[in-house]
Amino acid sequence: MDNELASLGVIFTEFYYWLTVVMMFLIHVGFCMYEVAVSRHKNHMHTLMKNTMVIPLVTITFYFFGWWIYFAFPNGPGIIGGLIDAPHAKGWSQLMGPHMGGSGDPDGWARINGVFWAAFLLFSWTAASIVSGSVIERIRSNAFWILAVLIGSVFWIIDAAWGWHADGWMVKLLGYHDAYASGVIHAIAGGFALGILFVLGPRIGKFRKDGTARTIHPRNPWLYTVGLFVLYTGFWGFYVACNIPMWDIQSGDGVFYSATNIYLAPTTLSAITVNFLMSLSGGLLMGYIVSKGDAYWTYSAGLAGIIAASAGNDLYHPIQALLVSALGVLIIYKLHYWVERTFKIDDAVGAVAVHGYAGFYGVVIAGFILWGYPSSPNPDYASVNPLGQFIGALIMFGLLGFIPGWLFAKILNAFGALRIPKEIELIGLDTAANIQRLKDEQEILSAEHEALKK
Numbered sequence: 001m002d003n004e005l006a007s008l009g010v011i012f013t014e015f016y017y018w019l020t021v022v023m024m025f026l027i028h029v030g031f032c033m034y035e036v037a038v039s040r041h042k043n044h045m046h047t048l049m050k051n052t053m054v055i056p057l058v059t060i061t062f063y064f065f066g067w068w069i070y071f072a073f074p075n076g077p078g079i080i081g082g083l084i085d086a087p088h089a090k091g092w093s094q095l096m097g098p099h100m101g102g103s104g105d106p107d108g109w110a111r112i113n114g115v116f117w118a119a120f121l122l123f124s125w126t127a128a129s130i131v132s133g134s135v136i137e138r139i140r141s142n143a144f145w146i147l148a149v150l151i152g153s154v155f156w157i158i159d160a161a162w163g164w165h166a167d168g169w170m171v172k173l174l175g176y177h178d179a180y181a182s183g184v185i186h187a188i189a190g191g192f193a194l195g196i197l198f199v200l201g202p203r204i205g206k207f208r209k210d211g212t213a214r215t216i217h218p219r220n221p222w223l224y225t226v227g228l229f230v231l232y233t234g235f236w237g238f239y240v241a242c243n244i245p246m247w248d249i250q251s252g253d254g255v256f257y258s259a260t261n262i263y264l265a266p267t268t269l270s271a272i273t274v275n276f277l278m279s280l281s282g283g284l285l286m287g288y289i290v291s292k293g294d295a296y297w298t299y300s301a302g303l304a305g306i307i308a309a310s311a312g313n314d315l316y317h318p319i320q321a322l323l324v325s326a327l328g329v330l331i332i333y334k335l336h337y338w339v340e341r342t343f344k345i346d347d348a349v350g351a352v353a354v355h356g357y358a359g360f361y362g363v364v365i366a367g368f369i370l371w372g373y374p375s376s377p378n379p380d381y382a383s384v385n386p387l388g389q390f391i392g393a394l395i396m397f398g399l400l401g402f403i404p405g406w407l408f409a410k411i412l413n414a415f416g417a418l419r420i421p422k423e424i425e426l427i428g429l430d431t432a433a434n435i436q437r438l439k440d441e442q443e444i445l446s447a448e449h450e451a452l453k454k
Helices: 004-038 041-052 054-072 109-134 141-163 169-174 182-200 221-241 269-290 295-310 318-343 351-369 386-414 422-427 431-453
Strands: 244-248 257-260
Touching: 004 041, 004 109, 004 221, 004 244, 041 054, 041 109, 041 141, 054 109, 054 141, 109 141, 109 182, 109 221, 109 351, 141 169, 141 182, 141 386, 169 386, 182 295, 182 351, 182 386, 221 269, 221 295, 269 295, 269 318, 295 318, 295 351, 318 351, 351 386
Parallel strands: none
Antiparallel strands: 244 257
16 A cells, blocks of 8 residues: 555445444344244244354355455356466455555455455345245255355355455346346346245145145244344345445546445445435335234345345435335245245245345346336446346346256255154154253252262
8 A cells, every 4th residue: 555545445334344344244143043033933043054154164165255246256267268367366365364464465365355255244144034034944954054055155255256346247248237146146136035935834734735835823923023123234244245445437537536336336325325225114114014914924024125226226216116116025925925825835934035136126127117227337338137137037047046046955965964753843853952951960969869868
């Protein structure tokens, strides 16, 4: 950093992302809270531990190869070019540890590498946690953790390299625009979860003999309410992390500093703040209306509304954000129950609808509303268009989401490693631990009684 302005920009960016990571940690807190709230008492600890272990497993794998994929794969590789060298993103790079930069680090990676990595890592946890909620009460922990690493450290980061990187091939060729990850995180994770659910099957008792679905109600309304409000808060941090806080967007022919979206195109933090709140409000209102006041769907619809508008919320007018979110919730609510009835899919928390369908819709509708807008500051890249967005949504939800989820679930199922035994599902996943705890308590009581006799 050879001058005061450059130094200020890098250090401010470092501090900015450092704070976003703290805010985004609340996303995982919220997921843990509302998944436990939805699961039945006999599965509470299993549900919590399944999601908790996402943290170390995805963190370690993302450190060693996930971060590198983002910088190495924008060209495919093999679609418009080969692998891109990314020495700062390799786990053994000195820039991944304490390093003050200097002449060997002109881009300031020594300062911002770790906080960028952590911000993307929290996106990885989010992708894995979306899948986690949909499969509760019947999946083996080891199977879920394998699938969590695949979605968290491989597939979502491939689609980020393709459609979220400023030079990703989807941005260049398709004009793909997805400012706050309607497709890049939510559609792919929802598609991945749907692929698993096709193989995993429903919980015992979910469907009647005539094929109609029973409602398995959440066990703790207060906990899922607070959990989803914590998720809204963490999602706001997610929005913050999807912006570059200070960038010279006219560095070639002048000086003009602005906040930018993930593609380094100018936006304002003021505009996205309004749009975030308007899309949350549109989702909540439509969720309340369409579900006839059902609390769980109302709160979930708030999240779905944000996701539905996220692809274009850097450029939408607030009224557009409101209407896009409301229409999206209406569509995904109806689609959730149609898929449940038609294919006997048991999505325990509605994650496929709230994240997958809403994300797919959000990407597609942005193609119409933002038709003709530049997808990037680079004038040689394709502009935003409906066909490019539709193809992008198919890639996110289907090619990188549903197909890998279905395929790896089939492989695990073939080895008998996907679903828990029927007897364990009936008595509850926490039962074995509870039995051992009771034995331990009885042993202590016996020892205390023996001590009293002496």
